[in-house]
Amino acid sequence: xxxITQSPKYLFxxxxxxxTLSCEQNLNHDAMYWYRQxxxxxxxxxxxxxxxxDFQKGDIAEGYSVSREKKESFPLTVTSAQKNPTAFYxxxxxxxxxxxxxxIYFGEGSWLTVV
Amino acid sequence: QKExxxxxxxxxxxxxxxxxxxxxxSDRVSQSFFWYRQYSGKSPELIMSIYSNGDKExxxxxAQLNKASQYVSLLIRDSQPSDSATYLxxxxxxxxxxFYFGTGTSLTVIP
Numbered sequence: 001x002x003x004i005t006q007s008p009k010y011l012f013x014x015x016x017x018x019x020t021l022s023c024e025q026n027l028n029h030d031a032m033y034w035y036r037q038x039x040x041x042x043x044x045x046x047x048x049x050x051x052x053x054d055f056q057k058g059d060i061a062e063g064y065s066v067s068r069e070k071k072e073s074f075p076l077t078v079t080s081a082q083k084n085p086t087a088f089y090x091x092x093x094x095x096x097x098x099x100x101x102x103x104i105y106f107g108e109g110s111w112l113t114v115v
Numbered sequence: 116q117k118e119x120x121x122x123x124x125x126x127x128x129x130x131x132x133x134x135x136x137x138x139x140x141s142d143r144v145s146q147s148f149f150w151y152r153q154y155s156g157k158s159p160e161l162i163m164s165i166y167s168n169g170d171k172e173x174x175x176x177x178a179q180l181n182k183a184s185q186y187v188s189l190l191i192r193d194s195q196p197s198d199s200a201t202y203l204x205x206x207x208x209x210x211x212x213x214f215y216f217g218t219g220t221s222l223t224v225i226p
Contacts (some may be wrong), residue, residue, distance in 0.1 A: 031212045033214075041218065042203070042216055042217060042218035043159075043203070045213070048212070048213065050212050088156075090158055090159075092214075094212060096212045101147075102147060102207055102212065103147075103161065104149070104207075104214045105161065106158040106160070107158060108157070108158050109158045
């Protein structure tokens with residue numbers, strides 16, 4: 001099935017530890033995104049990438065890092081510098097062509113909890 | 116000023132009624148408009164997209180766009196308890212690949 005796969009679905013992080021969230025898509029989309037959602041809040045953009053080997057910071061990039069070595073993959077690392085990482089993380093992708101028809105789709109999300 | 120604004124609600128309607136959700140956006144060059152439904156603890160799923168002024172209907176859902184007023188709305192007819200969720204409005208500009216989301220409106224349909 002075509003779609004966006006995020007793993008793991010649930011992840012626990014100890015203080016001072018880096019963790020990586022995986023995101024893979026087989027939709028042949030050029031653009032990929034990472035959003036953070038806190039309980040009862042909207043979506044906040046962490047990073048986005050329009051093409052392979054290129055990415056841009058979103059509104060809340062501090063404490064996070066990404067890579068885009070392959071078109072299908074856009075992993076997010078939550079570093080120890082992110083002091084309040086407990087949240088729901090959403091990976092998304094779009095065709096990236098701009099204009100009408102450019103729709104964004106989401107993976108199922110990953111829950112990260114600091115223990 | 117936020118890119119996209121929605122009333123956070125909560126909005127409560129009785130089963131079978133029409134639910135009306137509203138959204139305004141700030142950038143006149145916005146080109147594409149979307150409504151997503153998000154159940155608690157789940158990821159957003161696309162309900163409808165709309166690109167031209169006027170109404171677009173899909174089953175019980177109707178999206179309405181007024182670019183002059185920078186306003187987009189979603190009507191849900193014959194509301195069902197299963198429609199209880201948070202509804203996110205999103206916009207995409209003509210250029211660039213960023214999507215801007217509202218904070219969502221919580222809808223509860225009362226049986």
